[in-house]
Amino acid sequence: MRPFSAHHPPLSPLNTHHHLSLSSFATQALQLHHSPPFSESPPKKYQTEIKLISLIKSTPHKPHLLQIHAHLIRTSFLRDPTISFTLLTRLALPPLRDLRYSRQIFAQIPTPNISHYSAMIRAHSVSNDPTQGFYLYREMLRRCVRSDPVVSSFVTKCLVKIPSLFGGLQIHARVLRDGYRLDSLLMTTLMELYSSCERFSDACKVFDEMSDRDTVAWNVLISCYSRNGRSKDALGIFDVMRSLRCEPDDVTCLLLLQACANLGTLEFGERVHEYLIERGYEDSHNLCNTLVKMYTKCGCLEKAYQVFKSMSNKDVVTWSAMISGLASNGHGRDALEAFGEMQKMGVAPDDHTFTGVLSACSHCGLLDEGRMFFDLMKKKYGIAPNIHHYGCMVDLMGRVGLLDDAYKLIANMRVKPDATIWRTLLGGCRIHGCVDLGERAIEHLIELKAQEAGDYVLLLNMYSSAGNWEKVIEVRKLMKEKGIITTPGCSTMELNGGLHEFIADDISHPRKHEIYEMLDEIGKQLKIAGYVAEITSEMHNLDPEEKQTRLTYHSEKLAIAFGVLSTPPGRTIRVAKNLRTCVDCHNFAKILSSVYNREVIIRDRSRFHHFRDGHCSCKDYW
Structure with a gap:
C-alpha cells in the first residue's frame, strides 16, 4: 500500500477550515519525534507512545485521525500494538464507526493480536455485517491467537444477529473447553444466542449453570419465557428476583409489561407500574409507550389514557399505540378522532399508525372511511400499503358482505398474499355463509402449505350452519387423515x-x-x-x-x-x-x-x- 502523505490523506478535498485544523494536529504529531521510533531510547519512545495515544483518543473528528494515521505509517509507529489498537478502536466503533477504513488499518498491522481482533469483531457485532465478525474469529483461531471471554462474547453477539445455531454451538463448546463458564457476561450472551435461535430450553440450561446471575441475565431469561409463549412464567420471575435482592431495572419492567399485555393481566401490570414509579422510571419514554400498550391490551382504556395524557413528548409510537388500543376496544370513532388530533399536533403517521386507523374502520364497519384512509395513506403520505393494511381492508369488506370486492382486492395486491389474508377472507365467508368462496380461500391456504386447524374449523362452521353434514363429516375425516388437531379453547x-x-x-x-x-x-x-x-x-x-x-x-x-x-x-x-x-x-x-x-x-x-x-x-x- 502506498504510504499516505501527512498533508494529503486519501480523502475528498477538504475545505480551508478543515485544512487549517488538520495542520495543527499534524504539527502536534510531527513535534513528537523526527526519526523512526525504534531508533529512539526506550524512555523517549515510551513518552512518544503516550503522547500519540492521548492525541488519538482526544482527536474529535475523523479527518484528524486520518491525518494521524498517515503520519503513523510514515514513522512506523503503526507497528506498535497499543497505538494501532487505539487508532483501530477509535475508527471502528461509535461515534465514528467506519468499518471499511478500519479493515484497511487492520490489514496494515503485521501481526494482529487479540486486542485488534477484539476491536474488529466488536465493531461487526453492532454493524449490519455481523457475519464478517465470525469470519474474523475463525481467522484469529487459524493464526493461533488464543481467544478470551471478551472476544467470545463479541463473536457470540455477531451470531445472535445472524442468528446461527451451528456457529453458536461451536463457540459454546470452545467456551466450555477453555474454562470461561464463570464469566457471567459471556454466559448471558450465550443465552441471548440460544433465544434468538428459538432454543429456549438451552438458554434456560445456560442460566441454570451460571454461578453469578445479575439483572441482565434475569432479563434475558424473562425474554426467553416471553418468546416461548410462557409469559405466565415470566411474570413469576419478578418476585423471585426481588426475593434474591436482585432489583429489576427498566428493561425488566419493559419485558414484564409486554408479558402482561400478552396475558391481559391487569393487576400484575399495575404492580409493575407502581414499581417503576418507585424506582424513578416513570419518565422513561419507552416505558410510557409500553404502559399505554399494556393498558389497552388489558382492556383498561382509562389508565392507558392517563399515561398517554401525562406524556409531554408524544411521538408516532405513542399516538399509534393509543389509536390501535381504541380500535381494538371497540372505540373506532374515537380512534379516528385521535388520528385527526395527531395530525393537528404535527406528528407524521407511519405504517403502524395506518394499521390502527384501518383496523378502527374494520372493527366498526366504516367502509367509506376505510377506503378514504387507504387512499390517503398512499396519496398524501406516500406510504405503500403493506400486508397488514390490505388485511384490514379485506376484513372490512368481508364484514360488510363485499366478499367479491375483497377477493378482487387480494388478486390485485402489490404484495404477495399470505396465509393471514386468505384466513381473513375465510372469516368473512363464515360470517355471511359464503361456502364457495370459503372453499377457494382454503385452497389458497393449501397451496401455501399454511392451513391450520382453525381454518378447517371455520369451514366446518360454514358447513354446519348450512346444514351440510356430509361435508362436515368429509372435512373431519380429512383432518383426521392429516393429523390436524384443533387448539382447545x-x-x-x-x-x-x-x-x-x-x-x-x-x-x-x-x-x-x-x-x-x-x-x-x-x-x-x-x-x-x-x-x-x-x-x-x-x-x-x-x-x-x-x-x-x-x-x-x-x-x-x-x-x-x-x-x-x-x-x-x-x-x-x-x-x-x-x-x-x-x-x-x-x-x-x-x-x-x-x-x-x-x-x-x-x-x-x-x-x-x-x-x-x-x-x-x-x-x-x-
Missing part, C-alpha cells in the same frame, strides 16, 4: 395475583364443584331473562338438546362463573381467550352483564368485547 382470568386457566368442560380447577354450581345457577337466571342457547355455534350433528349441553361449559363461561363466584358484586370481570368467542358465549356475556349488573370484558383472538347493561362494545359486529 382456553380462557384465563387473573385474581389476586394468580392466573386461573379454564378449558371447555374443565375439571382441573381446585374449586370446580363451586364453579359448576355457580354456572348452573347463572344459567337459570339468564333463561328467566330470555337467554336461549345459540345452537348453531355447535358444529356436531347432534339433536338440539345435546348441542345445548355441549355449549354450556365453554371455557369463557367457566371463567365468568369463577369471576362471579370469587369477586364482590359490581366488580369488573376480565377474561382473555386464545380463540374467537362464539356467538352463544357472546350472547351469554351480554345478558349476564345486565342480570348481574357486572361489566364483563373478554379479549378474544381478534378484539375486545366490553359487555355492559346487556350490550357489547362491538355492537354484535366481530
